[in-house]
Amino acid sequence: MTYGFDTLQIHAGARPDPATGARQTPIYQTTAYVFRDADHAAALFNLQEVGYIYSRLTNPTVAVLQERVATLEGGAGAVCCSSGHAAQIMALFPLMAPGLNVVVSTRLYGGSITQFSQTMQRFGWEARFVDIDDMDAIEAAIDDKTRAVFCESIANPGGHIADLRAVADVTDKAGIPLIVDNTTASPYLCRPIEHGATLVVHSMTKYLTGNGTVTGGVVVDSGTFDWSASDKFPSLSQPETAYHGLKFHETFGPLAFTFHGIAIGLRDLGMTLNPQAAHYTLMGIETLSLRMERHVQNASRIAEWLEKHDRVASVTYAGLKSSPYFDRVAKYCPRGASGLFTVQLKSGYDGCVRMVDSLELFSHVANLGDTRSLVIHPASTTHRQLSDEQLKAAGAGPDMVRISIGTEDADDLIADLDQALIKAG
Numbered sequence: 001m002t003y004g005f006d007t008l009q010i011h012a013g014a015r016p017d018p019a020t021g022a023r024q025t026p027i028y029q030t031t032a033y034v035f036r037d038a039d040h041a042a043a044l045f046n047l048q049e050v051g052y053i054y055s056r057l058t059n060p061t062v063a064v065l066q067e068r069v070a071t072l073e074g075g076a077g078a079v080c081c082s083s084g085h086a087a088q089i090m091a092l093f094p095l096m097a098p099g100l101n102v103v104v105s106t107r108l109y110g111g112s113i114t115q116f117s118q119t120m121q122r123f124g125w126e127a128r129f130v131d132i133d134d135m136d137a138i139e140a141a142i143d144d145k146t147r148a149v150f151c152e153s154i155a156n157p158g159g160h161i162a163d164l165r166a167v168a169d170v171t172d173k174a175g176i177p178l179i180v181d182n183t184t185a186s187p188y189l190c191r192p193i194e195h196g197a198t199l200v201v202h203s204m205t206k207y208l209t210g211n212g213t214v215t216g217g218v219v220v221d222s223g224t225f226d227w228s229a230s231d232k233f234p235s236l237s238q239p240e241t242a243y244h245g246l247k248f249h250e251t252f253g254p255l256a257f258t259f260h261g262i263a264i265g266l267r268d269l270g271m272t273l274n275p276q277a278a279h280y281t282l283m284g285i286e287t288l289s290l291r292m293e294r295h296v297q298n299a300s301r302i303a304e305w306l307e308k309h310d311r312v313a314s315v316t317y318a319g320l321k322s323s324p325y326f327d328r329v330a331k332y333c334p335r336g337a338s339g340l341f342t343v344q345l346k347s348g349y350d351g352c353v354r355m356v357d358s359l360e361l362f363s364h365v366a367n368l369g370d371t372r373s374l375v376i377h378p379a380s381t382t383h384r385q386l387s388d389e390q391l392k393a394a395g396a397g398p399d400m401v402r403i404s405i406g407t408e409d410a411d412d413l414i415a416d417l418d419q420a421l422i423k424a425g
């Protein structure tokens, strides 16, 4: 029996607590778990038996969240991490080694551009940035040292929608995984695995939790990639010395990447999500579809209104007929193009700063995907570390304001935007 999304977002992964019958998933606020006996402990440490050892690796509350997100994304398994950025490292860690490279879209969240272009260099990983709409450029950037292609389904902040099927055809041909950051879309609006993604990462900080209370991330594995088809992924296909020569792919099959993420990734990198945060995210996910529908409804109406405003030069919302990505909405995000977009003001950089300072209902914060409407000027904040060229490629020009439309009354949001646009000049 397969359930619909609205049912799964409430029930997937959860069952009444075996000890108490508690209907809601308890917060297992514990560091460690008592072993039945020494043999049980040994079996757990050898990965011969699945169970709980220590909450850096696994925790029952976090496990429910992992199963829930994996189910909503249509994946085989998932590993929760302490942030979206942690999830990106955790996704690449089993694939990469010094001297290897990853091909990355130029249209990414500003923090991700910095993480890929600066910090990953310290690991000896190279990031090769390409226009994700240019299949020839992606193919040309891939060589025998490339271990993945990384892009966002709906890009933050510009709302660009990647042609996932076309990119997946390129990665399939090259025999490497496609990693998709699905943060802006959420699995309610876009399911990248259905379009060929191998791994999906999220900042759960955003729409999945949905109310600005948590920093968290997750890596979902489709379970479909053949890690043993080439010698490119020895961490998954070759004997692991830290586990007496166990081969993850041979032993765990479609769960190889997930088990590696827990048994090696979380064990040694320690980017663990805490059970309290997992609880808040589980609460948020219960209403994901309801919230996303309202985000889309409000964003569509407000983007259309903004596009006609005389102080506005352009609006990037992919749900607008004027968007070059409008045709991709039906294919990749049939329930809508989310609630995030940028507005280009005729009054330039200074006008953007005045607008942000004048808004009253919108909060000026470095976040998105909250029930509250949020605004930020990327060029002076989240994308501040980027060069002019990177800003342009990322869709975050100096005259652009990023807006994350909340679930409030759209009339109130329009009234607030109108008064702030007039003050922007």
Ligand SMILES: *Cc1c(COP(=O)(O)O)cnc(C)c1O
Binding pocket: 083, 084, 085, 086, 109, 111, 112, 152, 156, 181, 183, 184, 202, 203, 204, 205, 206, 215, 216, 217, 368
């Ligand atoms: C916020 C964000 C991230 C980083 O997530 P954190 O939880 O802040 O670490 C990654 N990708 C996208 C698209 C984001 O919006």
